[in-house]
Amino acid sequence: DGGITQSPKYLFRKEGQNVTLSCEQNLNHDAMYWYRQDPGQGLRLIYYSQIVNDFQKGDIAEGYSVSREKKESFPLTVTSAQKNPTAFYLCASSGGGRIQPQHFGDGTRLSIL
Amino acid sequence: AQSVAQPEDQVNVAEGNPLTVKCTYSVSGNPYLFWYVQYPNRGLQFLLKYITGDNLVKGSYGFEAEFNKSQTSFHLKKPSALVSDSALYFCAVRPDAGNNRKLIWGLGTSLAVNP
Numbered sequence: 008d009g010g011i012t013q014s015p016k017y018l019f020r021k022e023g024q025n026v027t028l029s030c031e032q033n034l035n036h037d038a039m040y041w042y043r044q045d046p047g048q049g050l051r052l053i054y055y056s057q058i059v060n061d062f063q064k065g066d067i068a069e070g071y072s073v074s075r076e077k078k079e080s081f082p083l084t085v086t087s088a089q090k091n092p093t094a095f096y097l098c099a100s101s102g103g104g105r106i107q108p109q110h111f112g113d114g115t116r117l118s119i120l
Numbered sequence: 121a122q123s124v125a126q127p128e129d130q131v132n133v134a135e136g137n138p139l140t141v142k143c144t145y146s147v148s149g150n151p152y153l154f155w156y157v158q159y160p161n162r163g164l165q166f167l168l169k170y171i172t173g174d175n176l177v178k179g180s181y182g183f184e185a186e187f188n189k190s191q192t193s194f195h196l197k198k199p200s201a202l203v204s205d206s207a208l209y210f211c212a213v214r215p216d217a218g219n220n221r222k223l224i225w226g227l228g229t230s231l232a233v234n235p
Binding site: 038049055065097099107 | 129152154156162165166171210214222225227228
């Protein structure tokens with residue numbers, strides 16, 4: 008079945024540590040997105056990429072970095088510069104053509120040790 | 121500024137009763153509107169979208185939504201609620217029909233359907 012796989016489901020970060028969240032899709036979608044979800048704040052866009060080897064900052068990119076070396080993969084690194092990383096992180100993708108919805112993975116919950 | 125508002129943080133309905141989850145938007149031009157549902161500790165699932173045409177859009181799981189251009193609203197509805205409909209619902213709008221596929225999201229409405 009086609010879909011988006013996020014791993015791990017739960018992740019713990021120590022002080023000063025960078026951690027990387029994985030996002031893989033087999034939907035052949037061009038665009039991929041990373042969101043952060045905090046209670047009561049909805050979804051906030053961290054980074055998005057509309058083609059391979061290109062990505063743009065979203066609304067809250069500080070303390071995060073991404074790469075898009077392959078169409079299928081869009082990993083997110085939460086750096087030590089992100090002082091409040093505890094959140095639920097969601098990856099999404101969307102196809103081209105007529106207005107298409109975004110498809111979501113099941114998220115990674117990141118906590119600080 | 122372009123925005124989406126979901127004026128109710130929580131909606132409570134009895135099982136079998138009709139439900140409405142409200143969404144209003146403020147964007148320039150013709151909007152493209154979406155509804156998603158999220159169950160606990162899961163990603164969002166797409167329910168339905170409005171692009172153009174008939175103002176009443178039918179989607180998954182018996183949900184429908186009515187687009188009202190004059191009131192800039194896109195309310196989600198279901199004729200008869202189920203307990204399993206209890207979840208978090210998000211409205212989103214894509215203001216740009218071009219290459220920019222970013223969505224503007226509402227803050228979500230928690231729906232509780234009581235047995």
